[in-house]
Amino acid sequence: MQHLLSIQDLDRAGIEQLLDLTDRFVEVSQRQIPKVPALRGKNVVWLFYEDSTRTRLSFEQAAKRLSADTMTFSVGSSSVKKGESLRDTVLTIEAMGVDAVVVRHASSGVPWQIARWLEDRVSVVNAGDGWHEHPTQALLDCYTIREHRGSLEGQRIAIVGDVKHSRVARSDVLAFTALGAEVTLVAPPTLLPPNLDGWPVRVSHDLDAVVGDVDVVYLLRMQRERMTEHLVPTLREYTARYGLTMRRAERLRDDALVMHPGPMNRGVEISAEVADLPRSVIIDQVRNGVAVRMAVLYLLLGSGVERVLGPEPAPDAVLALEPEGASR
Amino acid sequence: MPTTVIKGGRVIDASGERVADVVVDEDGRIAAVGEDLSADRTIDAAGCVVAPGFVDLHTHLREPGQEEAETVETGARAAALGGYTCILAMPNTIPAIDHGGIVREVLELGRAAPCDVHTSAAITVGRAGEQLAPLAEMAALGVRFFTDDGAGVADARLMRRALEYAQSIQVGGRGVVLAQHCEDPVLSAGGHMHEGEWSSRLGIPGQPAEAEELMVMRDIALARLTGARVHFQHLSTARSVQMVREAKAAGIPVSCEATTHHVTLTHAECASYDPVFKVNPPLRTDADVAAVRAGLADGTIDCIATDHAPHTQEAKEAPFDQAPPGMLGLETALALMLTELDLPLAEVLALLSWRPAAILGVDDEHGAVAEGRPANVVVIDLEREWTVEPSALASRSRNTPYAGRRLRGKVRHTLLHGEPVVLDEEPQR
Numbered sequence: 129m130q131h132l133l134s135i136q137d138l139d140r141a142g143i144e145q146l147l148d149l150t151d152r153f154v155e156v157s158q159r160q161i162p163k164v165p166a167l168r169g170k171n172v173v174w175l176f177y178e179d180s181t182r183t184r185l186s187f188e189q190a191a192k193r194l195s196a197d198t199m200t201f202s203v204g205s206s207s208v209k210k211g212e213s214l215r216d217t218v219l220t221i222e223a224m225g226v227d228a229v230v231v232r233h234a235s236s237g238v239p240w241q242i243a244r245w246l247e248d249r250v251s252v253v254n255a256g257d258g259w260h261e262h263p264t265q266a267l268l269d270c271y272t273i274r275e276h277r278g279s280l281e282g283q284r285i286a287i288v289g290d291v292k293h294s295r296v297a298r299s300d301v302l303a304f305t306a307l308g309a310e311v312t313l314v315a316p317p318t319l320l321p322p323n324l325d326g327w328p329v330r331v332s333h334d335l336d337a338v339v340g341d342v343d344v345v346y347l348l349r350m351q352r353e354r355m356t357e358h359l360v361p362t363l364r365e366y367t368a369r370y371g372l373t374m375r376r377a378e379r380l381r382d383d384a385l386v387m388h389p390g391p392m393n394r395g396v397e398i399s400a401e402v403a404d405l406p407r408s409v410i411i412d413q414v415r416n417g418v419a420v421r422m423a424v425l426y427l428l429l430g431s432g433v434e435r436v437l438g439p440e441p442a443p444d445a446v447l448a449l450e451p452e453g454a455s456r
Numbered sequence: 457m458p459t460t461v462i463k464g465g466r467v468i469d470a471s472g473e474r475v476a477d478v479v480v481d482e483d484g485r486i487a488a489v490g491e492d493l494s495a496d497r498t499i500d501a502a503g504c505v506v507a508p509g510f511v512d513l514h515t516h517l518r519e520p521g522q523e524e525a526e527t528v529e530t531g532a533r534a535a536a537l538g539g540y541t542c543i544l545a546m547p548n549t550i551p552a553i554d555h556g557g558i559v560r561e562v563l564e565l566g567r568a569a570p571c572d573v574h575t576s577a578a579i580t581v582g583r584a585g586e587q588l589a590p591l592a593e594m595a596a597l598g599v600r601f602f603t604d605d606g607a608g609v610a611d612a613r614l615m616r617r618a619l620e621y622a623q624s625i626q627v628g629g630r631g632v633v634l635a636q637h638c639e640d641p642v643l644s645a646g647g648h649m650h651e652g653e654w655s656s657r658l659g660i661p662g663q664p665a666e667a668e669e670l671m672v673m674r675d676i677a678l679a680r681l682t683g684a685r686v687h688f689q690h691l692s693t694a695r696s697v698q699m700v701r702e703a704k705a706a707g708i709p710v711s712c713e714a715t716t717h718h719v720t721l722t723h724a725e726c727a728s729y730d731p732v733f734k735v736n737p738p739l740r741t742d743a744d745v746a747a748v749r750a751g752l753a754d755g756t757i758d759c760i761a762t763d764h765a766p767h768t769q770e771a772k773e774a775p776f777d778q779a780p781p782g783m784l785g786l787e788t789a790l791a792l793m794l795t796e797l798d799l800p801l802a803e804v805l806a807l808l809s810w811r812p813a814a815i816l817g818v819d820d821e822h823g824a825v826a827e828g829r830p831a832n833v834v835v836i837d838l839e840r841e842w843t844v845e846p847s848a849l850a851s852r853s854r855n856t857p858y859a860g861r862r863l864r865g866k867v868r869h870t871l872l873h874g875e876p877v878v879l880d881e882e883p884q885r
Binding site: 327 | 651652653655656657658659660661662664728729730770773774775776777778
């Protein structure tokens with residue numbers, strides 16, 4: 129794998145291998161000194177054109193635990209404000225000597241453009257592009273469901289809310305269905321993509337009709353500006369129809385999970401009490417995000433990846449996951 | 457000027473086809489079309505087609521205001537290489553072509569160009585859609601074609617008044633044409649590609665086909681109301697074509713054009729996220745492409761226009777939703793029509809030459825190879841295969857969506873008023 133731009137860069141086996149690798153990094157993360165020298169000498173740049181606290185911190189933590197060096201390209205204080213083009217910025221950063229660029233951009237497709245300009249000399253990781261994709265979020269979501277359920281095969285998952293503007297939803301649909309889950313999108317028509325031809329999903333406009341029959345309720349963030357675009361009359365009405373209130377949560381199956389990519393609008397798409405229920409695994413998602421991103425960076429930048437992922441020899445024999453300094 | 461003979465070609469125009477030599481006199485007019493003719497200078501056309509030069513009703517020349525993307529000179533050179541002897545500049549320059557002074561400037565820039573440069577002018581001041589521009593003032597300088605292209609005239613009442621008022625204006629004894637870029641700006645707002653399967657998947661905000669169709673529908677109604685002709689620019693959807701077909705059958709005075717990109721590319725191209733595929737109206741579905749092709753085949757669509765829209769490399773390297781819409785067209789239009797469409801040769805030439813010439817009212821100068829007419833002639837090698845190489849284009853910009861595409865058919869020579877402006881594929885000025 130040269131880049132991680134889309135979930136479609138991975139097939140089912142690829143996703144499963146990545147989740148298996150994530151297990152190893154979860155173990156690393158639980159050590160007293162949760163750090164390995166796997167990516168020592170590798171340089172990763174955060175190219176975040178859009179505000180992101182949690183995704184950037186999660187990647188940062190992942191890189192540090194792998195002993196990679198990191199640099200942050202902060203748009204607010206950079207030459208972008210002086211009019212530098214995206215392409216010049218990328219080529220400038222490349223010239224400094226980097227191994228991977230982790231990109232977040234408000235415009236769909238920017239990671240593809242960057243990968244084209246870099247001509248595969250540097251790995252590109254999509255950390256969220258416009259409304260399009262957020263593959264590492266989908267991978268950590270898969271990991272979290274697998275952690276609680278053992279597998280996604282046959283799991284009934286409702287993705288609820290603003291699917292239209294959601295990169296999380298697009299990546300999740302691809303990843304969940306690739307792993308055998310049945311996905312239902314639940315939203316008013318105004319918050320769904322205008323055309324769902326070819327999407328392997330069911331659609332419902334009625335959360336109450338769906339909520340009692342699913343294994344996972346995945347809530348999307350509802351943004352205030354959607355009201356000014358005439359997509360919903362008021363947030364209050366949205367909550368009344370599509371929010372996971374305590375009353376609705378009581379109708380969930382006993383073992384159903386509640387998930388959210390964060391940041392939550394408590395009281396809008398999810399009530400505060402529901403967010404704090406034991407069935408809510410939102411904090412697990414955040415925790416797993418670090419290990420998943422370690423696995424992604426390791427796959428892209430680590431040496432001997434094929435050996436790691438191949439059937440033989442056993443992963444433990446080749447994966448250099450000794451605590452830092454232990455081997456010297 | 458020495459006399460010239462174009463020797464040994466198949467001459468094709470609206471009157472038919474014959475193998476003949478074409479002699480051009482000292483004044484740049486066609487003196488004779490016949491067998492075994494000679495002159496001071498011979499231009500070889502053996503094995504080639506000799507046709508009237510092409511007329512493009514839709515060329516963005518970017519001057520004044522965006523000379524880094526194109527100038528009248530470079531755009532006209534690209535046109536000549538593409539076989540055009542007449543192009544019509546669009547008014548969305550900076551500032552807009554909306555009064556006599558700028559009309560004069562653009563026409564002046566076009567005087568030395570290797571093809572006839574006509575200019576359209578805006579219907580409304582600044583193309584802002586709020587106040588009628590001085591149409592008669594600009595018509596007095598020779599403007600025959602008015603449009604706010606880049607945007608449609610959204611205000612139905614203003615468009616009605618423009619259609620009514622323009623009926624009082626004539627240029628050279630003929631009425632002027634009001635043309636529309638059909639797009640309901642409220643419905644299309646924020647859309648960067650066709651709204652559909654691909655926009656939904658790619659997470660790019662789309663504009664629905666209905667944004668175009670609503671204005672086509674409205675302007676057909678306004679043409680009926682006023683009796684004035686409306687010319688629809690770059691039609692791109694199946695229902696737009698169908699509405700025009702029905703309007704024509706009902707005797708409503710409408711005409712329309714389609715671009716080469718709307719009959720050769722679909723919205724699936726946007727999956728690359730390369731803004732070279734961003735254009736307005738956007739690339740549509742397979743069904744729309746088929747319908748526009750059918751409209752070309754049955755005569756619903758009167759002509760091919762390029763909507764040649766140069767943009768600089770830096771502008772087209774922006775994220776898809778920030779890049780400007782538009783693609784080059786002048787140097788690839790003929791070869792695309794010959795290679796990718798299944799139309800008889802004479803029909804292709806009609807769509808590129810005499811039909812648009814008639815719409816613009818320049819059919820006394822362009823669109824025929826006949827004695828006494830100005831020698832605005834193109835010589836085409838139908839068998840010549842070539843690969844589109846952006847850096848080899850004469851346009852100042854490089855934003856062709858056809859880079860690397862293998863095409864068949866190329867312009868070998870172009871004569872403008874008898875003077876060779878392209879000889880053996882090389883520009884002469």
